[in-house]
Amino acid sequence: VYDLLADSEKHTAVTGRKAIISGKVGGTFSISGNDVTGINVDLVPGRRIVQAWRHRRFPEGVFSMAAVTLTPTPDGGTELVLTHRGVPKDLIPETEQTWREQYWSRIKAYLDREVRKV
Incomplete structure (x- = not known):
């Protein structure tokens, strides 16, 4: 799951x-032609991604902080x-919708397909 978010090719594919x-x-x-840009603040492979995250519609100079924590079950x-x-x-409603539709639903669909291949 970490690589689906942190690797350019896998992120693009998913x-x-x-x-x-x-x-x-x-x-x-940079994602989607600079719609979202930022800086990696902390990367712990397989465990955590923290990014200073900026959507093109944010006011000039404004960054948010996005942290993804992954825990094995x-x-x-x-x-x-x-x-x-x-x-x-x-921009909170739009950002929430983007995470749900552009990331979580697509990652779930990708992982469901991968599990079926096994």
Whole structure:
């Protein structure tokens, strides 16, 4: 699951949105033609991604902080928790919808397909 969010090629394949993502702390990322840009603040492979995250519709100079924590579950799955703070109030509904539709539903569909292949 970590790689689906942190690897450029896998992210692009799963979401259908072109992604250029550095694999290094302090590195930058760009998604969907610069619709979303930012900086990797903390990366713990397989466990955590923290990014200073900016949508093109945010006011100039405003970044939010998106943190994804991944925890293995006893059944072999992964629990994913997103904490996204600092999104401008008027953009919260759109941001929530983007996470649900562009990420969580697509990641679930991708993983469902992969499980069926096994």
